[in-house]
Amino acid sequence: MKTLPSVSSDRLIDEIMGYRKAKILMVAAYLDVFTPLVSPKSSDELARTLALDARALEILLDALAAMGYLRKRGWHYANAPISSLYLVRGQPGYMGDNLKYQEMIWDAWGDLKHSLSKGGAVRPLEYWLLRRKGFTQEYIRGMDNIARGPAAEVAARVAPSPGARLLDVGAGPGTYSLAFLRADPEMTATLLDLPSTLKVTRKVLAEHPRLAARTRLKAGNYRDASFGREEYDLVLLSHITHDESPEVNRRLIEQSMSALKPGGRIIIHDFMLDAGRVAPVFGALFSVHMLAYTEGGRTYTAGEYAKWLRRAGFRRLKNHRIAVKSRNSSRIIIGVKDR
Numbered sequence: 001m002k003t004l005p006s007v008s009s010d011r012l013i014d015e016i017m018g019y020r021k022a023k024i025l026m027v028a029a030y031l032d033v034f035t036p037l038v039s040p041k042s043s044d045e046l047a048r049t050l051a052l053d054a055r056a057l058e059i060l061l062d063a064l065a066a067m068g069y070l071r072k073r074g075w076h077y078a079n080a081p082i083s084s085l086y087l088v089r090g091q092p093g094y095m096g097d098n099l100k101y102q103e104m105i106w107d108a109w110g111d112l113k114h115s116l117s118k119g120g121a122v123r124p125l126e127y128w129l130l131r132r133k134g135f136t137q138e139y140i141r142g143m144d145n146i147a148r149g150p151a152a153e154v155a156a157r158v159a160p161s162p163g164a165r166l167l168d169v170g171a172g173p174g175t176y177s178l179a180f181l182r183a184d185p186e187m188t189a190t191l192l193d194l195p196s197t198l199k200v201t202r203k204v205l206a207e208h209p210r211l212a213a214r215t216r217l218k219a220g221n222y223r224d225a226s227f228g229r230e231e232y233d234l235v236l237l238s239h240i241t242h243d244e245s246p247e248v249n250r251r252l253i254e255q256s257m258s259a260l261k262p263g264g265r266i267i268i269h270d271f272m273l274d275a276g277r278v279a280p281v282f283g284a285l286f287s288v289h290m291l292a293y294t295e296g297g298r299t300y301t302a303g304e305y306a307k308w309l310r311r312a313g314f315r316r317l318k319n320h321r322i323a324v325k326s327r328n329s330s331r332i333i334i335g336v337k338d339r
């Protein structure tokens with residue numbers, strides 16, 4: 001009889017701890033536990049500040065200390081360096097909005113087993129965007145938290161010609177448009193998104209008045225809105241194609257082709273999988289995230305994007321990795337419309 005290699009079951013315990021750790025961190029960010037802990041506090045003091053139950057909060061704080069997010073001295077808790085940098089509101093590297101969004105979308109993961117029989121989300125993105133109070137705010141702010149670094153890199157890679165006109169489809173907080181506008185003082189950007197999202201976009205843009213003066217907001221549904229005819233030098237589809245089915249993506253690419261001037265470029269920016277679809281790990285797990293809360297979305301391969309782009313008539317495709325050293329590195333594929 002063939003003997004199986006001995007493999008420890010600890011790996012399975014680690015995976016189970018994975019969801020517990022994630023939930024603890026997301027709830028702590030949602031309740032903004034870290035902001036007051038810039039100075040040490042007991043669980044009783046913090047419970048009074050946040051209007052929470054002291055016993056329950058103590059249990060959560062001990063777990064956060066065990067995970068390395070807090071330091072505990074005696075009965076007082078304070079932020080560990082990672083929390084000071086990324087989880088205290090007002091810090092430049094703040095990622096709390098993103099964790100709040102993950103907490104709000106948790107129920108979609110609860111539906112995952114049903115998504116597998118249904119073939120898509122039980123409650124798709126439209127439900128979360130239009131019906132869950134407060135979701136759009138956290139979702140869009142959460143995108144901004146993680147977009148700042150990659151946005152500057154994408155703009156530098158694309159290196160637009162001076163005064164280029166950009167259409168940013170599904171612009172969300174507008175972080176990518178702002179990075180382009182920062183890179184060239186003459187560029188202008190049109191940000192297309194749903195009216196409910198644009199309410200949040202306006203607030204983000206108000207924090208950058210000089211750049212915002214070169215933006216135009218266009219409310220619409222990118223699935224059926226026309227993007228215009230030969231109006232733009234660049235069309236950016238950043239992190240929207242993973243929300244959509246191949247059919248919708250092909251249409252988005254065709255609409256982009258019409259909207260571009262001859263010689264203009266489309267830029268698709270997204271998480272992308274290798275041809276075998278099992279690497280990188282982040283992309284494979286992100287695909288399940290999309291299965292849980294979109295109707296037809298997933299993480300696509302760079303090859304799939306290239307096929308859709310060529311079929312729409314784009315030429316001279318270029319593919320670059322973005323944020324190579326990050327766990328959630330992404331790619332851009334740039335295609336040119338013939339003159």
Ligand SMILES: C[S@@+](CC[C@H](N)C(=O)[O-])C[C@H]1O[C@@H](n2cnc3c(N)ncnc32)[C@H](O)[C@@H]1O
Pocket residue numbers: 129140143144147169170171172173174175176192193194197220221222223237238239240243
């Ligand atoms: C994942 S976010 C990406 C935001 C931004 N492009 C970025 O990369 O940070 C997806 C964006 O698409 C927008 N969106 C979703 N469905 C849409 C639709 N049918 N029409 C227009 N915008 C839509 C959402 O409001 C959101 O701003």
